[in-house]
Amino acid sequence: MRLTPRWRKALLVVHVLTAVGWFGADLVLLTLAVAGLAGADARVVYPAAALLAAWLFAPLSAVVWLVGLVNGLGTRWGLFRYRWVLVKLVLTTIMLGLVLFLLVPNLRAAAAQSLEPGAGGHPDLIAPPIVSGSLLVFMTIVSVYKPWGRVKRAEGPARVTATAQPTPAGVRNVRR
Numbered sequence: 001m002r003l004t005p006r007w008r009k010a011l012l013v014v015h016v017l018t019a020v021g022w023f024g025a026d027l028v029l030l031t032l033a034v035a036g037l038a039g040a041d042a043r044v045v046y047p048a049a050a051l052l053a054a055w056l057f058a059p060l061s062a063v064v065w066l067v068g069l070v071n072g073l074g075t076r077w078g079l080f081r082y083r084w085v086l087v088k089l090v091l092t093t094i095m096l097g098l099v100l101f102l103l104v105p106n107l108r109a110a111a112a113q114s115l116e117p118g119a120g121g122h123p124d125l126i127a128p129p130i131v132s133g134s135l136l137v138f139m140t141i142v143s144v145y146k147p148w149g150r151v152k153r154a155e156g157p158a159r160v161t162a163t164a165q166p167t168p169a170g171v172r173n174v175r176r
């Protein structure tokens with residue numbers, strides 16, 4: 001399945017926009033986590049962070065992951081052909097899992113605790129947006145520079161013949 005140039009561009013716009021949105025949501029989460037530690041009202045900060053995670057951060061992560069899959073499958077880049085795509089696939093999949101199964105439940109718990117008398121800050125909520133934001137910056141750089149070339153294929157006469165591709169010989173990182 002190959003996307004037509006028009007669909008490819010449209011999907012790339014959605015891909016980049018949603019990834020940028022994910023990064024923005026990271027910054028908001030970090031702001032809330034820092035505010036919570038700096039003494040802002042926990043009954044405001046943590047329910048807001050939990051809402052943001054459940055209604056924006058988690059859906060955006062899933063959309064970035066899904067659109068990334070379609071981007072890979074619908075273009076000559078594939079999902080497992082180039083290392084820069086494979087690295088993004090692995091990192092995004094891990095991040096999506098952490099968001100859905102760790103961050104959202106932790107923020108829900110923090111929001112519930114914040115309603116109890118004498119509730120304080122949660123230092124453990126600072127690291128997730130920093131790690132996630134740094135990985136997103138890394139993946140943006142990797143996407144633009146497209147380093148590391150192709151994933152090596154298993155050698156073998158039968159396989160080489162069967163999978164021969166009409167790609168330009170010796171060219172590793174050509175777009176399109």
Ligand code: HEM
Pocket residue numbers: 008009012015016019020064065066067068069071072073075077078079085088089092093135136137139140143144
């Ligand atoms: C499942 C994870 C992902 C996969 C499989 C994936 C795959 C791809 C593919 C195949 C392209 C090239 C599309 C084309 O040329 O039409 C692309 C472009 C791009 N991706 Fe991803 N991506 C993923 C996640 C991400 C994330 C998390 C970010 C940002 C942090 C990101 C940022 C970008 C950017 C900025 C481009 C445009 C690069 C350019 O046009 O030079 N991607 N991605």
